Amino acid sequence: MTWDSLISLPSDAAQVLMVLAFPAVAAILCFLCGNADHGRLARRAAVWMSLILVGLTGILATSFQTSLDPTTRILKRNRFAPIAVPGDPTESRSKNASPRDLSSGTTWTLIPVGAVRPMAREGEAEKRVPNSDIQFYIGVDGLNLWLLPLTSLIGLAAVGLTWKNGQDNPGSFLGWLFLLQFGAIGAFLSFDVVLFFAFFELTLVPALFLIGRYGVGGTKREAARTFFLYTLFGGSLTLVGLLGTVGLNPTPLTTKGSEFLITDDNLGSPKPQAGPITFSIPQLMHNSRVWDLYAAREKAAAIAQRRLADVAVSTARSPAEREFAQTSLAAAEEGIKLAERRSTYQMWLFLALMAGFAVKLPIVPFHGWLPAAYSEAPAGITMFLSAILAKLGAFGILRLAIPLHMNAANDYGLSVFGTLAALGVVYAALCAFAQTDLKRLAAYSSVSHLGLIVLGAFSMSALGMGGAAFHMIAHGLSAGLMFGLLAFLADRFGSLDSNRFGGLMARYPRYSFLMMVAVLAGVGLPGLCNFVGEMGVIASLFDPRVTAKGYGLAAAACAGVFLSAWYSFTFVRKVFFGTERIPDTTDRQIPPDLDLREWSLLSLLALGCLALGILPNSVIRTMEPEIQMLGRIAAETAVFADTDRIDAERIAWETIKKRPDRNVIPEEFQQKGIPTRPPQVGPPGQPNTPSKKN
């Protein structure tokens, strides 16, 4: 990572780097502005920089949309393939190069970890194995592309709508806000597990100060502390999960020392050796898949062996023969245990990994921090927390938890987290119904909708994951709009108690109109954004592979959607219709409707909701290759799990067919009667039999 490499950066990579660096620079500028000119300077600078950031991410999204077109991108290698990676050694420098799923990472090392590698000699290019260092590996792909403009848009709205917050020092308030954006954008862009985690955790500090220092409620400090500690606790476990995943999945190497790839030729080959560890997410995805495949095979062979030994025990005709058969049975049991060790460990890692995401999202029993944090934070910050930070959890599931632990996600995803999420959808909806504080109502409604994302992601089908990925963006816009609109009430009346409002429709027509859009979007009206994602998620639960569980979960999800209509319309009826009730303001004057600043920002979000609802395809198409690939691997992994049984049947049957009438007992058994290692039972071409310790 030298200055040379920075200067000779290709334009697309430079663009990505700029989108990441800009919020950090903006934050520093805001901090420097401080309270100068009564904060006018900082505010003006923040608005301009937010606008520039929206422009940058907008340009990024539109310009990369063509190069991420699904017709040219198939992701044949079954791993994420970010483009525009700064420091990519093999990236052909032009933007329109053909299929781009062969990105090979980056050379920008942050923390060297692996053993000191000898320099690659010439002619050894094909032996190149992936780097085992922690790297500055960022890039753009279908999953994260649209989250960037979303973040900057919500950031702009947050700057605009918190105009009066942070009176004592607007510079530092806005600086923390930009730092929050920096963390979020960084996490979205990362393709290195540690880098992802670093950005993920980095968001804690700005959020702590934004809530604890600039919050509005009386218990803001406690709210900030609870938020920080809750998230940090989950985050620590996530770090262990991530690094455990790294340790569990070293790069598989062929006997020649080059990277082992799953190809048709390779499938019959012996188990690859464990190579260097890696922190790159695409590489880990591949490694995990290879080791899963071989673990499934070993288990199948061991099960076959056990079955044969069972038969041998029951048909044994002499004590020596029986003893031999029993030894063989014990060895088979041992083999199965060894083969299952990986899946047990993987389950723990998956649970650890999910801890942080479940808290951040939050999935229901881990939502203890949320009501306080959302209601104590300034309105604009609540908007950002709900629209962007919660998405970090959802994004973590799609980017890390599922791809790196396909097996565990198949086994425990829907049954554990899906169930929790389904319960949460209903529970949070009921909670929302019971709230009188409007911000809490919106917060619980947000939790309810986020449960749908979890359900969709863990349905493990392309439809559900696509729905979840789309819903991330859709919910970002609609929840952002909702909280933004609540900021209006908080700003005008200093109160968000729904009992004190009524009949606002007549006095505030513009405001009421936008609120209708937000409510209808939240309810899932076709033509507005949430409909598309929710539809995909619920439909995916009827997937034949998850039917039994799926019907129940789908029922819960549907109930959640229904309940959301119930509480939303109740809220609308109470606050916007009926006789007019407005709490007294300090100056005894009736505050005006939305001004131009608020109107333009909020209608921008509302337009976004509408655009996504009418034309969801532009977003969906960009995500398609990633989603299709995840669905493909998930299906394949599910088949692997079945292969345990199918293969065992086949192997056992084939061996039985070939077997002589009697069990052949080795010489030394007949003479001494001492059990020794039984001969290996397994299909030819599989030297790695399970009883061999690995």
Place this chain on the structure above:
Amino acid sequence: MLPAVSASTTTAMTDVIRMVIPEVTLVGTACALFAMAATAAGRGATFMTMLAGIFLSAIFAAHFGPLESSLLGSDPASIYHLTIDPTGSASFIRWLSIATAGLLSLLVFRDVVERHAGEFYGCLAVVAAGVSLVGRAHDLVVLYLALEMISIPTYILLYLPARNKAGQEAALKYFLLSILSSAILLFGFSYLYGATGTTNLAAIKDILTGANAQTVSIVTLFGIILTLVGVAFRLAAVPFHFYAPDVYQSGPTGVVGMLAVWPKIAGMTALIKLLGLADANPARQPFDTTTIIPYAIVVLASVSMTLGNLVALLQTNLKRIMAYSGIAHAGYLLTALAVTGSGGSAGIEAIYFYLAAYAFMTLGFFAVIRAIDSPERPVESIDDLAGLAVEKPMLAATLAIALLGMIGIPLTAGFVGKLNIFVAALTAPADSPMGQGFRILAAVMAVNAAIGAVYYLRILTTITFRTALRPFGSACELASTAAVICAGISLVMGIYPKPVVDAARVAAYVVPAAKIAAP
């Protein structure tokens, strides 16, 4: 057993003094300072002399350091006659001790009594030389002397500024327990010598490795466990931590800062050397590295961090919190040490990096406390820090960076340090007897990191969100400077850790055994 002394070996032995020029400079500075004390020189002059000595020592280190390994001679067997080993951890620990010595001289300035200034800074210089010597000791005797060069001046440092009963009690408590631990350490050394017949670390290691391949020797095991106990006192690891809370609370702030940092650096380095772990080859370890020793360390580590963090939750006194926090950090360091027995130098790299990170975070913390603490406006409990962010934003920011680092938030050195330990623990080979144990240990550490965050965060929220009860007095300029430097280093190490990680890797790298001729 030992090979005959060759001509080149003899030269190597005479060259020893040329391998410790910066340390000799520091001790020389100490002598000059003691002489100045006799002439009743003022605090300022003493302080300037101290800084000049450290600066000179740094220049010598930069100039002679790279040449030192060429003095070793080409004969591989000469390693069995060396008393000083300038390779491996030597230069990392030297630079760390010089840097921290500089910071500590700034930090302790307000603790120094005018008429004892010479003695005070003189003792500090001797301790700095001792820490650096631990990094290059290659012989039990040198190692013991180096460790005593840390202990003995510390008694004086604790006692000199002690103006009240509590302070004197702290000094005495530390003195008695430290003497005891030194005796235990020496007792352990005697067993190691008795079992091998030599005091040379490389020779001990190779002889014990040969013996260990056949059977576990009870005598060496006993010796090494005694040694572990002796060093664990310096690390303040549970159950040898009892002195720490009282001594920290009542000792002079600057000296407590020193006590929190230097004994840990020296203790961990000594342990790595004594356990012969730097080789990173599980098949070639002098002790039984599959069961007893790692289990002992794992127990020490997990109990230290859990107890340290839990008890710290109950404290309100700042220095007492730091004592328990130091106990918890000793647990983190021991975690990395435990991992190393199963192979992979990642654990040792993690230790060296963490030591540096810990040093700058802790010194940063104590520097802020030292800067704002004064007899008129004492800063004892957490509540005394309320409102710091409004009144002294710069110091509050540096304190916040130190605290965020200790929590392990990204972009600080503490994050990278913890990350390295986690990586080492979670990528350790799973087929060793301890394989799953390390993963559980990592999970314990993760939970502990989260528990630790509770009390660090309590301090952080107090300084940022609350308003001051009483105005702060003027801050000590020198200690403030030290605080700012610490925060800067901590941030740099967090944002771009590669240079320090590379240095730690060099420190952890030991010439592979195959390249040294067998004795």
